[in-house]
Amino acid sequence: xxxxxxxxxxxxxxxxxxxxxxxxxxxxxxxxxxxxxxxxxxxxxxxxxxxxxxxxxxxxxxxxxxxxxxxxxxxxxxxxxxxxxxxxxxxxxxxxxxxxxxxxxxxxxxxx
Amino acid sequence: xxxxxxxxxxxxxxxxxxxxxxxxxxxxxxxxxxxxxxxxxxxxxxxxxxxxxxxxxxxxxxxxxxxxxxxxxxxxxxxxxxxxxxxxxxxxxxxxxxxxxxxxxxxxxxxxxxxxxxxxxxxxxxxxxxxxxxxxxxxxxxxxxxxxxxxxxxxxxxxxxxxxxxxxxxxxxxxxxxxxxxxxxxxxxxxxxxxxxxxxxxxxxxxxxxxxxxxxxxxxxxxxxxxxxxxxxxxxxxxxxxxxxxxxxxxxxxxxxxxxxxxxxxxxxxxxxxxxxxxxxxxxxxxxxxxxxxxxxxxxxxxxxxxxxxxxxxxxxxxxxxxxxxxxxxxxxxxxxxxxxxxxxxxxxxxxxxxxxxxxxxxxxxxxxxxxxxxxxxxxxxxxxxxxxxxxxxxxxxxxxxxxxxxxxxxxxxxxxxxxxxxxxxxxxxxxxxxxxxxxxxxxxxxxxxxxxxxxxxxxxxxxxxxxxxxxxxxxx
Numbered sequence: 165x166x167x168x169x170x171x172x173x174x175x176x177x178x179x180x181x182x183x184x185x186x187x188x189x190x191x192x193x194x195x196x197x198x199x200x201x202x203x204x205x206x207x208x209x210x211x212x213x214x215x216x217x218x219x220x221x222x223x224x225x226x227x228x229x230x231x232x233x234x235x236x237x238x239x240x241x242x243x244x245x246x247x248x249x250x251x252x253x254x255x256x257x258x259x260x261x262x263x264x265x266x267x268x269x270x271x272x273x274x275x276x
Numbered sequence: 277x278x279x280x281x282x283x284x285x286x287x288x289x290x291x292x293x294x295x296x297x298x299x300x301x302x303x304x305x306x307x308x309x310x311x312x313x314x315x316x317x318x319x320x321x322x323x324x325x326x327x328x329x330x331x332x333x334x335x336x337x338x339x340x341x342x343x344x345x346x347x348x349x350x351x352x353x354x355x356x357x358x359x360x361x362x363x364x365x366x367x368x369x370x371x372x373x374x375x376x377x378x379x380x381x382x383x384x385x386x387x388x389x390x391x392x393x394x395x396x397x398x399x400x401x402x403x404x405x406x407x408x409x410x411x412x413x414x415x416x417x418x419x420x421x422x423x424x425x426x427x428x429x430x431x432x433x434x435x436x437x438x439x440x441x442x443x444x445x446x447x448x449x450x451x452x453x454x455x456x457x458x459x460x461x462x463x464x465x466x467x468x469x470x471x472x473x474x475x476x477x478x479x480x481x482x483x484x485x486x487x488x489x490x491x492x493x494x495x496x497x498x499x500x501x502x503x504x505x506x507x508x509x510x511x512x513x514x515x516x517x518x519x520x521x522x523x524x525x526x527x528x529x530x531x532x533x534x535x536x537x538x539x540x541x542x543x544x545x546x547x548x549x550x551x552x553x554x555x556x557x558x559x560x561x562x563x564x565x566x567x568x569x570x571x572x573x574x575x576x577x578x579x580x581x582x583x584x585x586x587x588x589x590x591x592x593x594x595x596x597x598x599x600x601x602x603x604x605x606x607x608x609x610x611x612x613x614x615x616x617x618x619x620x621x622x623x624x625x626x627x628x629x630x631x632x633x634x635x636x637x638x639x640x641x642x643x644x645x646x647x648x649x650x651x652x653x654x655x656x657x658x659x660x661x662x663x664x665x666x667x668x669x670x671x672x673x674x675x676x677x678x679x680x681x682x683x684x685x686x687x688x689x690x691x692x693x694x695x696x697x698x699x700x701x702x703x704x705x706x707x708x709x710x711x712x713x714x715x716x717x718x719x720x721x722x723x724x725x726x727x728x729x730x731x732x733x734x735x736x737x738x739x740x741x742x743x744x745x746x747x748x749x750x751x752x753x
Binding site: 271 | 374579650
């Protein structure tokens with residue numbers, strides 16, 4: 165077993181999840197089973213292979229250009245009201261579970 | 277009005293020529309949804325007010341003798357991962373049960389600008405995570421061909437709605453096969469466009485380097501019409517490509533004679549159902565009969581695609597879903613005392629089991645000490661998988677494979693075994709990882725009358741060729 169109870173607790177904390185005891189034991193079983201399967205990636209020697217984070221810089225761009233210049237078409241002027249007007253305050257707050265007229269409201273952040 | 281045979285062309289002409297009105301057409305679809313969807317479960321929300329306003333606009337245009345736009349009056353429906361201004365958008369999750377987006381997804385806005393009438397929002401696996409639609413936070417979708425079976429996923433509602441005549445066409449999203457696999461299970465056409473071809477602005481993100489929006493339809497021509505409408509650079513999505521969009525419909529009738537189609541043995545190995553194999557092989561023979569040249573190709577890293585995909589997709593998902601914190605939108609737990617407790621309990625209560633599993637897996641793969649072993653390793657294997665396709669496409673114009681190793685399975689059959697469920701995507705995840713386009717087109721049925729899908733994969737930004745091959749096959753079949 166790769167993943168232990170302690171790992172599950174640690175990762176749940178990183179992910180901002182509480183998880184019930186039942187969920188934790190299910191997670192332990194499932195993560196181990198999936199990661200066992202993922203281990204087959206180690207059959208491949210990738211020491212000379214560059215990682216690929218996304219496909220966009222390989223296809224559909226001008227290969228003669230370098231780095232971010234390939235994506236010059238995607239840049240825009242840095243202005244406040246540019247492509248789209250900002251949402252009106254009221255609309256931006258409309259989906260909030262708790263808000264006053266100005267701000268999102270949340271429970272106390274700092275404990276004393 | 278017989279809804280069963282309605283295509284985009286037929287629906288638009290009927291409205292244009294005043295044989296019916298867009299209002300009548302929309303009402304007929306709503307009546308059909310009312311009658312059928314109780315047992316299928318494809319819709320989560322109906323957008324009747326918005327639909328009827330748009331229908332009225334189209335009717336006014338037709339009455340004034342104006343030429344309707346390409347989808348004028350055509351009833352469509354949208355997978356519930358695409359934002360619709362003023363119409364509830366849940367992503368199939370309880371955490372967004374009451375979310376009303378303040379803006380429209382570009383793909384939806386483009387469909388409406390082309391005259392489409394948006395009937396409502398379609399059920400899917402929660403945050404598009406699943407292969408059977410059983411992970412919906414609301415209710416499962418049943419396959420219209422056999423109600424004991426799943427419609428596939430995650431765009432299960434989008435495939436079932438087309439198959440059951442509850443919309444002429446629908447929009448789905450595909451991150452690992454979520455358009456093509458349900459299209460295959462429900463006996464409809466589904467298209468995964470090239471990465472960057474269709475703007476994702478307004479799509480609720482699952483895995484940003486893999487997410488795509490695309491059409492599901494009864495015919496290849498309808499899919500081509502929708503793709504033409506939604507494709508192309510969008511300044512609101514910096515990942516949308518600056519590549520001209522061809523007239524896919526005009527290209528459909530060009531002959532396929534002489535095209536080279538690759539067949540890779542890696543897509544016909546263990547785990548492929550015999551009946552699926554026979555149907556796909558028969559389809560390949562038919563394409564040969566149409567003058568295509570069949571060429572063996574090798575995609576040697578295919579067996580590594582599923583583990584690569586599940587590391588990368590979950591890693592990206594764990595980051596994307598961090599935004600659901602109960603502050604700006606979405607569910608917030610009651611009776612919490614601190615901010616941190618609010619985050620954790622809101623997410624615990626709002627997310628379903630599969631979403632939590634993937635967030636945990638992705639967080640683990642990105643965590644200190646495991647990043648190199650999992651995430652970086654998967655990114656390197658992604659390079660190898662992409663090179664496989666680069667190599668193959670030097671020899672062939674397209675590659676033909678089964679869409680899924682089996683026909684639709686039964687509800688509950690795989691829901692307790694996440695790994696078995698992930699393997700349902702074995703032939704579809706490769707295209708998402710490489711960013712190439714793909715289409716699933718129906719190619720027969722099993723003895724139990726369950727649909728089988730033929731997948732055709734193409735070169736980057738060459739949807740025209742795979743649509744043309746699929747159209748030729750569809751016309752000949």
